[in-house]
Amino acid sequence: MTLARFTIAALFLSAILGMAGADESRAAGALTVPLRASETEDAPVSDSVQLYSKSHALVIGNDAYTGTWPRLSNAVKDAQLVAEALEAKGFEVTLKTDLKYRDLVEAFEKFFLETGEDPEARLFVWYAGHGYSERGEGYLVPIDALDPEEGGRFRRRALSLRRMGEYVRGADALHVLAVFDSCFSGTIFNVGRAKPPAAITHATTRPVRQFLTSGDAGQEVSDDGTFRKLFIRAINGETRADGNGDGYLAATELGLFMGNEITNYTNGRQTPRNGKLNDPDLDRGDFVFQISAPAQSTVTSAAPAARTGGQNMEMLFWQTIQDSKIAGDFAAYLDRFPNGAFAPLARNRVASLSTPSAPAAVANRAGDALRDCPECPELIVTPPGTFRMGDTDGGGRAYELPDHDVRVAYPLAVGRFEVTVAEFAAFARATGYVTGNECYVLNGRKWENVTGRHWQNPGFAQTPRDPVTCVSWDDAQAYVGWLNRTTGKRYRLLSEAEWEYAARAGSTSQYAFSGDVNDLCGHANGADRGTRFDWRNSNCTDGYNEQTAPVGRFAANGFGLHDMHGNLWEWVGDCWHEDYRNAPANGAAWTTGGDCNRRVLRGGSWDSRPGNLRSAFRVGDRATARYNFIGFRIAREL
Ligand SMILES: [Ca+2]
Ligand SMILES: [Ca+2]
Numbered sequence: 075m076t077l078a079r080f081t082i083a084a085l086f087l088s089a090i091l092g093m094a095g096a097d098e099s100r101a102a103g104a105l106t107v108p109l110r111a112s113e114t115e116d117a118p119v120s121d122s123v124q125l126y127s128k129s130h131a132l133v134i135g136n137d138a139y140t141g142t143w144p145r146l147s148n149a150v151k152d153a154q155l156v157a158e159a160l161e162a163k164g165f166e167v168t169l170k171t172d173l174k175y176r177d178l179v180e181a182f183e184k185f186f187l188e189t190g191e192d193p194e195a196r197l198f199v200w201y202a203g204h205g206y207s208e209r210g211e212g213y214l215v216p217i218d219a220l221d222p223e224e225g226g227r228f229r230r231r232a233l234s235l236r237r238m239g240e241y242v243r244g245a246d247a248l249h250v251l252a253v254f255d256s257c258f259s260g261t262i263f264n265v266g267r268a269k270p271p272a273a274i275t276h277a278t279t280r281p282v283r284q285f286l287t288s289g290d291a292g293q294e295v296s297d298d299g300t301f302r303k304l305f306i307r308a309i310n311g312e313t314r315a316d317g318n319g320d321g322y323l324a325a326t327e328l329g330l331f332m333g334n335e336i337t338n339y340t341n342g343r344q345t346p347r348n349g350k351l352n353d354p355d356l357d358r359g360d361f362v363f364q365i366s367a368p369a370q371s372t373v374t375s376a377a378p379a380a381r382t383g384g385q386n387m388e389m390l391f392w393q394t395i396q397d398s399k400i401a402g403d404f405a406a407y408l409d410r411f412p413n414g415a416f417a418p419l420a421r422n423r424v425a426s427l428s429t430p431s432a433p434a435a436v437a438n439r440a441g442d443a444l445r446d447c448p449e450c451p452e453l454i455v456t457p458p459g460t461f462r463m464g465d466t467d468g469g470g471r472a473y474e475l476p477d478h479d480v481r482v483a484y485p486l487a488v489g490r491f492e493v494t495v496a497e498f499a500a501f502a503r504a505t506g507y508v509t510g511n512e513c514y515v516l517n518g519r520k521w522e523n524v525t526g527r528h529w530q531n532p533g534f535a536q537t538p539r540d541p542v543t544c545v546s547w548d549d550a551q552a553y554v555g556w557l558n559r560t561t562g563k564r565y566r567l568l569s570e571a572e573w574e575y576a577a578r579a580g581s582t583s584q585y586a587f588s589g590d591v592n593d594l595c596g597h598a599n600g601a602d603r604g605t606r607f608d609w610r611n612s613n614c615t616d617g618y619n620e621q622t623a624p625v626g627r628f629a630a631n632g633f634g635l636h637d638m639h640g641n642l643w644e645w646v647g648d649c650w651h652e653d654y655r656n657a658p659a660n661g662a663a664w665t666t667g668g669d670c671n672r673r674v675l676r677g678g679s680w681d682s683r684p685g686n687l688r689s690a691f692r693v694g695d696r697a698t699a700r701y702n703f704i705g706f707r708i709a710r711e712l
Contacts, residue, residue, distance in 0.1 A: 103129030103164040105196075105364055107322060110273040114413040114562055115318045123279060125362060126248065128195040131165040132185040133157045136203030138172040142221040149202035152255065152302035156200045159306045163363065165198060175216040175231045182233070182241050190245030196361060197250045202302070205256025207291040211236065214256070242283040242351060251325045251361040254287045255301050274322055280358030283351035284325045286332060289344045290698060296344065304335050311365030325361035330552070334506060342511030342528075347698075352670055392416050401427035412562050438712050441634060444487050446561040446710075449500035453487035453710055454634045461575050464654055465690050466582060467589075473653050474690045480571045482661040488568065488576050489707040491625035491636050492541035492644060493553065498529060499538070501556045513544035514701040516620060516681070519606065521701070532702040534621035541625055541637070541705040547645045547673040547697035550706040557708065564711040569663035570648040570674045570692070572709065577639070577677065577689045579632035584688045585639055586631040591684045598640030599623040599680050600687050609683035616640075622680055622705075639687045642705035643675040650674055650694030672696055679703035 106124045110117040135153025137146045150171045157169040168189075170181050182199075190197050204215035206222055213232040220228045242250045289295040308315035308328055315331035316323045329348025336346045350357040388411050395403040404420040404427070411417065438444070440457035464470070464477030501507060514523050515533035527533055529544045536543075545553075550567060557565040568576065583589035587597050594600060595614035601607045604619040617623070626636045638644075647663035650672035658664055672694040678687035681703050685691065695704070 103127075103166060103195075105129070105164075105362065107274050107278075107362060107364075109279075110275050112413075113273055113275055113277070115273055115320070115559075116411070116413045116415070117273060117275075118415055121276075124194075125279060126194060126196045128192055129163075129165040129198070130185070130189050130195055130247075131157070131160045131167045131198040131200070132181060132189075133160065133167055133169045133200040134173060134178070134181065134203065135169075135171045136173060136215075136217050139204065139215075139217045139219075141218070143204050143215060143217075143219055146203065146297045148297045148299045148302075149255070152202045152299055153200060155306060156202075156302060159309060160198065160200075163309065172217050174218040175233070178214065178216045178233055182238070186241040186245040186250075190247045190250075193246045193248060195247040197245060197247045198361075199250070199252040200255070201252070202255040205254060205287070205295075206232065212291070214238070214254070239283075239351065243353070243356065248279075248281055249359055249361040250283045252283075252285045253305065254285065256287065256289070256295055273318060273320060274324070274360075274362065277358055278324065278360045278362065281356050282325075282359035282361065283353070283356045284329075284348070284361050285351075286325070286329050286346060286348040288332075288336060288346050290347055293344055296340070300339060301332070301336060301346075304332060308332070309363045309365060316365055321365060323363040323365045328363075334508060337508045337510060338506075342508070345510050354666065388414050388416075399427060438485060438487070440485060443490070443634075444710075446557075446563055449497060450557060450561060451493055451497050451708055452490045454490045455712065456482075456486050456488050456576055456633050456635075458483050458485055459575065459580075461578055461580075462582065463571055463574050463657075463690075467584065469584065469685075470688065470690050473651075473692060476654055477690075478654055478657065478659060480575065480659050480661060482572060482575050484661070485712050486568075486572060486576075487710040487712055488572075488633070488635060489709065490630075490634065492642055492705045492707050493550075494538065494625055495529070495536055495540050495542045496538035498542040498545070498553060501553050504560070505552075505556055507549075507552055507556075509545060509549050509700065512700065514699070515544075516702070527702065528700075534702070536622060537624050539624040539626075540622045541642045543622060543642055543702045543705045544700045545705060546700050547706075549700075550645050550708075553706075554708060565708050566711070567645055567647040567663075567706060568709045569661055570646045570676065571658065571661045571663075573638075573644065573646045573676045573707075574689055575661070576633055576635055577631070579635065579638075581632065581689070584690070586689060587629070594639075594684055594687065597628050598678075598687055599628065599637070600640040600678060600682050600684065601680065605681070607681060607683075611684045618680060620680065638677055639689075640678050640682065641680060642677075643679045643682075643693070643701075643703055644677050645704065645706040646674050646676055648674045669694070670697075675704060 105126045106122060108119040109121040109123055111120040133153045133156050135150040137150045139145050157167045160167050201214060206213045206215050212235040215232050219232050222228045288301040307313045308331055315327055317327050333346045336344050391407060395407060401424050404423040407420045408417060438455045440455050442455040444453040460479055460481045462477055463480045465474035466477050509528055511528055512523050512525050513527035514521050515527045517524060529542050532544045554565045579586050587593055592613050594611055595602055595616040599616050599618045601610040602614060602616040603612050604615050622641055630636050631638055649665050649668040649670035651664060651668035675693050675695055
């Protein structure tokens with residue numbers, strides 16, 4: 075019965091997409107998708123492609139634990155319900171329950187290495203049961219597992235995520251998505267690196283290995299079926315998980331949705347993680363579920379005649395202005411429909427109708443200030459240039475070496491300030507994003523992870539103009555993703571090299587203003603005489619004790635940027651590397667090799683000694699870490 079239902083859906087899909095020779099499309103588990111010309115939601119559909127010819131699922135539920143691991147009560151039931159839901163979506167499902175170690179290994183090897191031989195298939199894995207993480211490595215725990223106290227004997231009889239990584243690499247299938255209703259750290263995966271694109275494009279069709287876990291390392295994950303319930307609703311289109319409403323649910327959208335929902339549901343006790351395999355050949359695509367018939371009815375690259383709703387408004391607008399001789403009419407169209415079907419035409423008309431004395435599009439010049447929306451961060455254009463990166467005067471640490479030339483050959487729009495509380499609040503309001511309910515704060519004289527501390531309550535009073543803190547690298551990525559969806563522009567974190575270039579602003583001394591520690595208090599909020607820290611700078615007082623200062627209270631550097639030194643440490647895009655050997659020299663973020671679970675932090679904060687506020691100083695921390703001395707700054711590509 076479920077098969078018949080799918081076949082009809084597939085026929086319907088192939089008919090409305092006008093696909094010829096659609097025999098494969100009729101096969102259960104095939105999926106054809108329309109491709110958009112760019113990642114923007116209303117980009118025209120330029121092509122369509124059969125993404126998968128087959129869909130396979132391995133669904134595992136472990137309840138009947140023996141020995142020291144407590145029995146679970148819902149893992150098997152959840153697995154059965156997930157198996158049914160997947161069958162209804164055309165997957166060929168293998169359901170396995172209560173697996174011992176040998177059976178678990180056998181099930182995965184057969185699934186990935188034999189079933190997974192088809193390069194046009196998608197593979198889906200659901201695992202519900204105990205998970206365990208230790209020293210940065212995650213394990214799936216079979217029902218006959220030993221106590222982790224037994225060390226090596228435990229590890230011999232549990233399946234490490236590292237091995238899962240080998241299995242998913244070993245499969246030839248185009249896309250693999252593994253969902254673990256258990257908790258781990260993201261050893262083999264780039265946690266949170268994936269930002270949901272607004273639309274399915276050619277990039278979606280690249281190979282990928284993705285994962286989603288219901289909790290983070292060390293968290294207790296509840297066995298009450300909530301995660302399963304939300305997952306099934308999401309793939310059945312009964313929620314708003316399909317962020318852009320195009321009828322397809324990408325794994326990155328699913329990850330964002332499950333992350334927000336479960337975090338909210340559990341008040342931050344359980345924070346799902348999602349990401350892609352840490353492998354440049356296997357981290358480009360996106361696993362796709364079809365959740366309803368596509369909204370767009372024909373493959374079209376011309377006029378959007380068959381569009382509905384908002385598109386009718388757009389059509390009406392365009393018909394009203396299309397013969398106008400006033401550039402402002404077309405600019406108004408672009409304001410209203412920045413990614414509309416006629417946007418390229420409108421841009422041409424703006425250019426051709428604008429008088430030479432008032433050119434519509436002037437190239438951005440260094441020092442120009444930009445802002446893309448009322449609640450978007452203000453940006454300053456930095457000039458192209460070359461600089462010496464790292465410890466240039468011998469006063470730094472080994473990981474600031476070797477010092478080396480970096481050429482930033484392009485202008486970049488850099489946040490004039492750290493992202494503020496008001497700016498982050500606009501994002502949280504618009505998306506419902508929740509960062510979790512714990513943050514490391516100074517408790518007396520000790521740093522402790524305190525429940526109830528978060529960006530709205532970081533342990534000291536803040537104004538809306540203070541920089542937002544208690545935000546992880548992953549939170550910063552979510553914010554950037556929202557900016558991109560809202561503005562259609564290319565926002566991101568700065569690379570480490572871009573950050574140091576921007577912080578130095580042409581200077582070669584330890585600080586952008588001079589090498590003199592006595593001048594620090596006029597240029598940075600650091601650990602000054604007003605703080606209790608043993609390492610404080612007792613030479614001067616900067617006016618802010620153990621807390622942030624509203625952004626821009628201290629002088630700008632040569633590029634017009636504030637608080638590059640101090641106030642908050644700032645996340646940048648790079649993975650942590652112990653030193654600069656083989657570092658890129660072109661300004662790009664360094665995201666190969668190194669430790670991508672840790673990300674680089676720059677600039678020092680209100681709790682930093684003078685040496686840590688230097689332009690060249692660098693530290694790294696877990697991408698999931700939240701502290702009330704860490705924030706971030708964004709950049710926009712021009
Ligand atoms: Ca201070
Ligand atoms: Ca800073």
